[in-house]
Amino acid sequence: xxxxxxxxxxxxxxxxxxxxxxxxxxxxxxxxxxxxxxxxxxxxxxxxxxxxxxxxxxxxxxxxxxxxxxxxxxxxxxxxxxxxxxxxxxxxxxxxxxxxxxxxxxxxxxxxxxxxxxxxxxxxxxxxxxxxxxxxxxxxxxxxxxxxxxxxxxxxxxxxxxxxxxxxxxxxxxxxxxxxxxxxxxxxxxxxxxxxxxx
Amino acid sequence: xxxxxxxxxxxxxxxxxxxxxxxxxxxxxxxxxxxxxxxxxxxxxxxxxxxxxxxxxxxxxxxxxxxxxxxxxxxxxxxxxxxxxxxxxxxxxxxxxxxxxxxxxxxxxxxxxxxxxxxxxxxxxxxxxxxxxxxxxxxxxxxxxxxxxxxxxxxxxxxxxxxxxxxxxxxxxxxxxxxxxxxxxxxxxxxxxxxxxxx
Numbered sequence: 540x541x542x543x544x545x546x547x548x549x550x551x552x553x554x555x556x557x558x559x560x561x562x563x564x565x566x567x568x569x570x571x572x573x574x575x576x577x578x579x580x581x582x583x584x585x586x587x588x589x590x591x592x593x594x595x596x597x598x599x600x601x602x603x604x605x606x607x608x609x610x611x612x613x614x615x616x617x618x619x620x621x622x623x624x625x626x627x628x629x630x631x632x633x634x635x636x637x638x639x640x641x642x643x644x645x646x647x648x649x650x651x652x653x654x655x656x657x658x659x660x661x662x663x664x665x666x667x668x669x670x671x672x673x674x675x676x677x678x679x680x681x682x683x684x685x686x687x688x689x690x691x692x693x694x695x696x697x698x699x700x701x702x703x704x705x706x707x708x709x710x711x712x713x714x715x716x717x718x719x720x721x722x723x724x725x726x727x728x729x730x731x732x733x734x735x736x737x738x
Numbered sequence: 739x740x741x742x743x744x745x746x747x748x749x750x751x752x753x754x755x756x757x758x759x760x761x762x763x764x765x766x767x768x769x770x771x772x773x774x775x776x777x778x779x780x781x782x783x784x785x786x787x788x789x790x791x792x793x794x795x796x797x798x799x800x801x802x803x804x805x806x807x808x809x810x811x812x813x814x815x816x817x818x819x820x821x822x823x824x825x826x827x828x829x830x831x832x833x834x835x836x837x838x839x840x841x842x843x844x845x846x847x848x849x850x851x852x853x854x855x856x857x858x859x860x861x862x863x864x865x866x867x868x869x870x871x872x873x874x875x876x877x878x879x880x881x882x883x884x885x886x887x888x889x890x891x892x893x894x895x896x897x898x899x900x901x902x903x904x905x906x907x908x909x910x911x912x913x914x915x916x917x918x919x920x921x922x923x924x925x926x927x928x929x930x931x932x933x934x935x936x937x
Contacts, residue, residue, distance in 0.1 A: 542808065542809045542810050542830070542834055543802070543827075543830075543831060544789075544792075544793045544802045544803050544804045544808075545804060546785070546788045546789040546792045546793050546804065547789050547793055547802060549785050549788070549789070550785040550786060550788070550789040552785075553781065553782045553785045553786075556778075557767050557770055558766060558767070558770050559763065559766070560767075563921070564758065566828060566831060567757060567758070567828060568756050568757070568759075569789060570802075570826065570827060570828045571756055571757050572786055572789055572790060573789065573790065573793060573802060573827075575790065577790065577791075579755075580786055580787060580790040581787065582752065583752045583755075583786055584783040584784070584786045584787050585783070586745070586748050586749040586751075586752045587749060587752075587771055587779055587782055587783045587786075588779060588780065588783050589745045589748070589749070590743075590745040590746050590748070590749040590768060590771055590772065591771060591772065591774065591776065591779040592776075593743075593745045594743045594745050594746055594772060603742070603743045603746055603769075603772060604743050605743045605744060605745065609741065609743070610741045611741050627769065628742075628769060628772075629765060629766060629769045631741070631742075632742060632765060635741055722762070
């Protein structure tokens with residue numbers, strides 16, 4: 540892009556840093572921004588900063604939220620005795636799409652991965668233990684991805700929780716092994732939830 | 739995304755407006771923004787506004803540029819008597835990648851499309867005529883996409899230019915018919931340039 544205007548090159552580089560966007564797509568997106576109205580470009584830029592500055596972690600489940608508690612944790616109609624443990628906030632969106640799960644969540648914000656130096660104290664495991672020790676939790680569903688790291692994390696947490704007398708279950712392997720929770724279709728995800736097994 | 743924080747939903751909606759990005763990818767990108775540092779998010783937002791506010795049209799060829807003239811039009815080593823007419827600035831990037839074309843460009847910023855109500859006065863045709871009437875143009879290469887609109891636009895412009903005594907050529911159909919200039923590989927594009935035919 541030697542002869543391309545510098546601000547366009549810089550914008551394309553920003554797009555190329557996003558997951559799943561290569562350099563050609565990034566250039567295409569940068570050119571698209573040039574066709575936006577001034578107002579639309581301002582709205583786009585503002586929405587990035589707004590999302591980044593106004594959204595924090597729910598005090599209970601660590602999902603992203605604008606308030607102290609996320610809408611799920613502050614919803615009295617949900618079953619607060621069942622906790623579904625997920626890797627990332629995007630996985631909650633996937634479960635909510637099934638419209639079948641009525642419990643609450645806990646977001647780990649990562650998976651154990653000794654190869655990458657991710658140890659238990661670097662993800663939200665102690666916050667999960669604190670929730671369970673505070674009582675009234677009947678079941679913990681481990682809903683991490685069926686990958687090496689996801690399985691290891693589920694096993695590790697399961698071993699920590701069993702001495703506390705809480706029932707720990709795992710999503711059924713309706714999910715294709717090596718797959719990603721976020722991209723599972725709704726029916727598969729619902730089956731996986733329905734056929735969950737005690738660990 | 740009923741239970742997702744509103745600023746995240748709004749950001750995902752912004753991403754979903756970009757070409758080639760569906761709602762699931764848009765959500766993924768929005769979640770990715772949350773993992774950026776404050777500084778990175780600021781840089782991303784700034785680069786959108788910078789590209790939008792600092793980049794304007796080259797006075798001669800109508801490509802995007804930060805200055806009055808784009809780097810190609812202000813380059814004395816280029817052959818200013820040969821004009822390659824393209825639909826959009828992104829097509830220039832594709833030709834420059836071949837490193838074989840030494841002439842200059844003219845960006846139409848659109849193609850004729852009576853179905854969509856795009857008439858000759860809505861794209862940069864009269865600016866092209868003005869350049870040719872100002873003299874010293876030996877050849878005009880029509881490099882619009884080999885689609886219905888691209889062909890029609892090339893034919894229309896060719897008929898306008900011939901009475902002016904200028905040689906008008908068309909990219910060779912090395913390009914797959916129905917394809918897009920922007921995504922053509924470098925060799926195909928070079929062949930198409932090399933085998934261009936007089937119209």
